[in-house]
Amino acid sequence: MTSVLLVGGSSEIGLAIVRRLGLAGPVSACLLGRDRTRLEAAQRTLEAAGVASAGLVLAEADDCDAHEQAVASAFAAADGFDLVVIAVGRLGGQAGLDAEPPECVEVMRITFLGAASLMLLCLRRMRGQGRGTLIVLSSVAAERPRAGNAIYGAAKAGLDALAQGLADAAVGTGVRVLVVRPGFVHTRMTAGLPVPPMAVTPEEVARASVRALDGDAHTVWVPGRLRYVFAILRHLPRSLFRRLAL
Numbered sequence: 671m672t673s674v675l676l677v678g679g680s681s682e683i684g685l686a687i688v689r690r691l692g693l694a695g696p697v698s699a700c701l702l703g704r705d706r707t708r709l710e711a712a713q714r715t716l717e718a719a720g721v722a723s724a725g726l727v728l729a730e731a732d733d734c735d736a737h738e739q740a741v742a743s744a745f746a747a748a749d750g751f752d753l754v755v756i757a758v759g760r761l762g763g764q765a766g767l768d769a770e771p772p773e774c775v776e777v778m779r780i781t782f783l784g785a786a787s788l789m790l791l792c793l794r795r796m797r798g799q800g801r802g803t804l805i806v807l808s809s810v811a812a813e814r815p816r817a818g819n820a821i822y823g824a825a826k827a828g829l830d831a832l833a834q835g836l837a838d839a840a841v842g843t844g845v846r847v848l849v850v851r852p853g854f855v856h857t858r859m860t861a862g863l864p865v866p867p868m869a870v871t872p873e874e875v876a877r878a879s880v881r882a883l884d885g886d887a888h889t890v891w892v893p894g895r896l897r898y899v900f901a902i903l904r905h906l907p908r909s910l911f912r913r914l915a916l
Contacts, residue, residue, distance in 0.1 A: 671696040673724060675744055675751045677758060677788050678731070679703035680712045682857045683807055684757030686876035689719045691753070694880075700724035700744050700751070702788075704731065724748045731758045731784030732776070741791040750799040753883075754792045756806045758785035761859045763821030774821045781825035786832050793836055793845065800844040805879055806833040808851045810891070813900045817912055837888055850879050852892040868893055 672691060676684045679701025691697045699721050701709045709726045717723060725747050729740035745751065759781040763774040789806060796802040812830035815823025830849060837847035854860060854869040870892055878892045891897040903911065 671698055671722070672753065673697075673748050673751045674699045675702060675724075675748070675754045675792065676700070677702045677754065677756050677792065678807075679726070680705065680708040681755075681757035681807070683852070683855060683872045683875050684755045685712055685715065686872035687755055687805065687879050688716060688721055690873070690876040690880045692716075692719055692721045696722070698722040698724040698748070700727065700748050702727040702729055702740060702744055704729065729788075731780045731788065734784065734787040737784075737787045737791055741788065741795060745795045745799075750802070751796070752802055754796065754802065754804045756785055756789045756792070756804065758788060759807070759809075759822075759826070759859075761822055764819065766817060766820050769821065777821050778825045781822060782828040785829050789829070789833065789836070793840065793847070796845045797840065797843045802844070803846045803848060803883060805848045805850055806830075807875075808833065808849050810851050810853045810896050810900060812851065814904050814911070816914075834888070848879070848882055848888065848890065850875065850882075850890045850892065851896070853896050868896060868899075 672695065674688055674697060676688055676699055678684055680703050688697060688699050699716055701712055703709050706728060713723055713726065727740050727744045729736050760777050762777040763769040793804060796804060808830040809826040811819050811823035812826040815827055833847055833849045840847055852870060852875045854866050855875060856869060856871050875892045878890055882890045
């Protein structure tokens with residue numbers, strides 16, 4: 671049986687990944703998150719899909735002091751994990767310079783600091799067990815933050831860079847880090863926002879993520895053609911990039 675820890679236990683993309691794994695064989699999942707009611711609801715949806723429960727662990731992404739105990743509890747209860755999915759983030763601060771400073775700080779704390787803290791602690795545990803894969807849900811916004819999404823994009827860029835560096839640090843330990851960079855995904859978090867081209871569903875992100883587990887990729891773009899779009903966008907002069915309606 672494949673054992674999974676979903677950090678951000680009510681994440682629609684994270685839950686889709688767990689369900690997708692369940693199509694290939696028996697899976698047990700431990701859900702770590704801040705809201706017990708939402709975690710219990712997520713647990714029920716997984717059980718309905720045939721995924722066994724490995725428990726719930728409560729922890730706030732914004733409470734870094736509590737992360738070590740929460741991660742230790744999850745790993746101890748399940749006797750380690752084959753896969754850890756980091757699905758932590760908060761969208762906000764879309765007004766950029768005009769956004770409320772407390773909102774911007776919260777987005778950065780949760781999306782980078784909180785997610786990074788949890789990722790580091792999980793990776794240490796996985797290195798200790800000598801096996802496993804850690805999936806980090808990043809974003810194409812990390813590749814080149816834009817004026818209209820600067821706060822979230824910068825936070826994801828920090829997490830993405832840290833994940834890439836730790837992936838290299840983990841080589842030879844038996845632990846693999848896979849960074850997943852979706853574009854716009856139809857979720858609760860993006861409800862009501864303008865939908866750009868190449869938008870995807872959580873299920874599409876899950877399908878690409880699980881497929882990548884069988885290969886040796888370190889980064890996955892969803893949809894895949896965004897890799898080529900950003901190969902161009904990352905090299906555009908800023909005077910041109912800032913004019914694009916992105």
